[in-house]
Amino acid sequence: MKEKVDYIIVGGGIAGCTLAYHLLEMNQSVIMYDKLNNQSASRVAAGLYNPITGRKMVKTWKADLLFPYLKKFYQEVEGRTNQKFLIEKEIYRPFHSVEEQNEWMSRSGDENFIPYIDTIHQKSLNQNYRDPHGGISLANAGYLNVALYLSSIRAYLKDNGVKIVEDNFEVQKLKASGSSVEYNKVEASKIIFCDGAMSLNNQFFSWLPYKLVKGELLEIESDLSEYNRIINRGVFVIPKSKNRFRVGATYENYDLTLAPTEKGKSEIEAK
Structure with missing residues (x-):
């Protein structure tokens, strides 16, 4: 049958x-x-969801369509499963230059960006950050406990x-x-x-022109318990619990083994 x-x-x-x-x-x-x-x-x-991404800090593809639905969808599933896995949290992205700071100051009044901008900081937010030009705190951001x-x-x-x-x-x-x-x-x-x-x-999709990439993450412990935001610029730091953070990630095209590597660990520590 x-x-x-x-x-x-x-x-x-x-x-x-x-x-x-x-x-x-x-x-x-x-x-x-x-x-x-x-x-x-x-x-x-x-599991990061981030409305402003990449080296050039551009708006995520289809953000205006996807981000409102993202929140609605995951909260609906949370209600049906009686679990909490969508963690809404500010993402802080340091500026690399005064020019970048000025560019985002001008964007702060653009209706296309207003839903995703919480605060533009014109000076360092924290003495332990490498952000002499300040940075941008993003709204509609956070991570999913995948x-x-x-x-x-x-x-x-x-x-x-x-x-x-x-x-x-x-x-x-x-x-x-x-x-x-x-x-x-x-x-x-x-x-x-x-x-x-x-x-x-898969014989139906093996012709597609893409390559696999390996990424590694690092779990760290630190006494910097006042960090309650995600930092993301070249490397991300996600607070997971008191004094514990998840840091990443690497992008490796050649070593596709499943084991973590000293090279990956060293790269993340350096960043």
Whole structure:
């Protein structure tokens, strides 16, 4: 006997679980294939959401569309799971020059940036920061406790009828026709791959021109307990609990092993 569903989702990270939640809200039946991997991108991500990004400090792509919905969505899931995983917190980005300070002073009156600017600081905010030109405190920012979000939403999905198969998806066993797909006696109208780096081994997506990148984070302990904001410029420092911080991250194109490295640790410590 075949099991029939509307959708097969491959991958149960942030993308897969969030998609499954939305499909469930649309009364669609879902089966998800996801073998738990504690080293997957979703499970080790710092989870920052930041409206102003990059070396040139530009507005995040589609920020005006995504950021209002981001807050609404995660708070909705928090209410349904009785958990707290969206941490709203100021992000402070030091200026590199007086020119950059002046540029942001002029932007502070621009309606396109007003929702994301909390305060423009024209002098150093803290003697322990390297910010002689001041910096910008960003609103609509913070981080997602990704591990807690994933465990909470997976439990919610299971409780509400989403079948989660904790096994590898063997794409070579997938049979696709014009109107449906079939995999291990499961027939679905559609299949959606949310499997991140694993797509490189997928015959349907292996042609895509992208490379994997390895990132490393460092957990540190410090007596600077007055730091209650995220600092982010070339390196981020996220307060996690009293005297404990998460710092990162590295971007390594060649060493793609899953183990942490002394090189990564040294790079983060230097920053």
